[in-house]
Amino acid sequence: MITLYYTAHTCSLASHIALEDAGAEYDLRRIDFASTEQQSPEFLKINPKARVPAMMTPRGILTETPAMLAFIAQSYPDAGLAPLDDPFAFAEIQSFNSYLCSSLHVSHAHRMRGHRWATEESSFEDMRRMVPETVAAGFELIETTMFKGPWVMGDAYTIADPYLFTIAQWMERDGVDPDRFPKVADHRARMAERANVKAVLEVELAP
Amino acid sequence: MITLYYTAHTCSLASHIALEDAGAEYDLRRIDFASTEQQSPEFLKINPKARVPAMMTPRGILTETPAMLAFIAQSYPDAGLAPLDDPFAFAEIQSFNSYLCSSLHVSHAHRMRGHRWATEESSFEDMRRMVPETVAAGFELIETTMFKGPWVMGDAYTIADPYLFTIAQWMERDGVDPDRFPKVADHRARMAERANVKAVLEVELAP
Incomplete structure (x- = not known):
């Protein structure tokens, strides 16, 4: 379990x-x-x-997250969450997820977590001012060079989709207008309509 | 090719x-x-x-890098650079490489690439001051909780090894004393003695 x-x-x-999505049995x-x-x-x-x-x-x-998502896809192959027998197609997913993890999430983190990399309030303010620009640049790269549509990797829904949906949740609070990125915004809206996503959000957002 | x-x-x-390590044919x-x-x-x-x-x-x-390393391991399975048929062991490598990419490399980048996340010289100085601490914290976590020895993942050399070696090249310039992390320092020294590593460095460092 x-x-x-x-x-x-x-x-x-x-x-x-x-x-x-994998149909896994799991505890939360x-x-x-x-x-x-x-x-x-205890948690440490x-x-x-x-x-x-x-x-x-x-x-x-x-x-x-990229490691956990790949683990889920490989552990539940019947769910078809990644092209497990195609190293190039698998690597494209890994590349996308690694970009979210190491670039876009990192840009976002400079809004609230500046203390990870600096000590002065003036630096935190400087970082916060730049977040709308850096996060938007990340979504611009996704919109124009990575997103294949209708799902991130094309016709097949993969582990890249819940990850993009997750990071895209933060756009407004990062000062980014979703309307600038119609493919990403449409993906976010379609993801939000999926039964699995609704069920997960209901659990996570419960008091 | x-x-x-x-x-x-x-x-x-x-x-x-x-x-x-994979014995791949490739151009540089x-x-x-x-x-x-x-x-x-042209490059864009x-x-x-x-x-x-x-x-x-x-x-x-x-x-x-994490996606490229996994691609190399999967494309040249005979080289045995990752446990391709064991989702958990594969995920442990992915987790390690993802940590290097999204945390340790990011900490390092705040020494020279502060302009990615801020605009003021005072912020860059603040970031640079903290790099020795944040990079050392990353190596501390590797030394005490991740590194299995003699290779990163234990007895088998994997794609985690060249990546750790690469990031560990930067310790001194990041203001981190390698002697604080004897397992990582010993790994770096053993990696530097490998014929493949010597050959690659000779090519990369040639004028």
Whole structure:
């Protein structure tokens, strides 16, 4: 059995949706950022990075969204969430997800998490001012060079879709107008209509 | 045939070593950062991200080191560079490589690339001051919780090894004393003795 450690409004949403898409049996464990539970001794034993998502599996813990999404796709091959027998097509998904993780999410993080990389309030303000521009540049690259449509990778829904949906949730708070990116905005709207996504959001956003 | 677009002293070294480890046939194309060739119209057609590494394959372009390393491992299975039939063990490699890409490399980038996330010289100075601490924290996490030894993932050499070696090249310039991390330092020294690594560095560092 898999246990997913998650927090609402974070990137753990991507793995949560993918577990539903895979038809996996899993437990959920909410980590309360308000009480900094992610830094508690109990959670640090599970994930010394003090972050979500983390996923306990029968073999041990996994972290990092691109790795967890690929693990879900490979562990539930019947769900068809990635082209597992095609190294190039699989790598295109990995490349997309790695871009979300290491560039777009990082740009976003400079709005609220500037303390990871600097100490002065003036630096945090400087970083926050630039977030609308850097996040928009990331979505521009996706809109114009990566997104194939109707799903991220083309005709087939893959593990890239819940991840893009997750990051796209943050556009407005990052000061980015979704109307500038019609393909991404349309994808977000179609994702939000999927039964699995609705069910997952209902669980995550429950009080 | 694969063509690897690379620049010395960048993370493209990881894929370059992995291509040698795989016994792949490949061409090399050096991108000259000194003349900002990565932003030239010709290179932007290859990689609109204006970064290295990029890898042209018969099916199209791939970018992002974790994706490229997994592609190399899957495309040359006889080289045994990843446990391809074990989703959990494969995910552990992906998780490690994703951490290098999205956390440790990002910490490092705040020394020279602060302009990606801020505009003021005072912010760049603030970021640079914190790099020794954030990069050391990343290596501390690797040393104490991730590195299995003698190779990153244990007895088997995998695609995680050239990537750790690559990032570990930058420790001194990031203000981090390698002696603080004996497992990582020993790994770096053993990697530097490998014939493939020596051959790759000789090519990359040639005038």
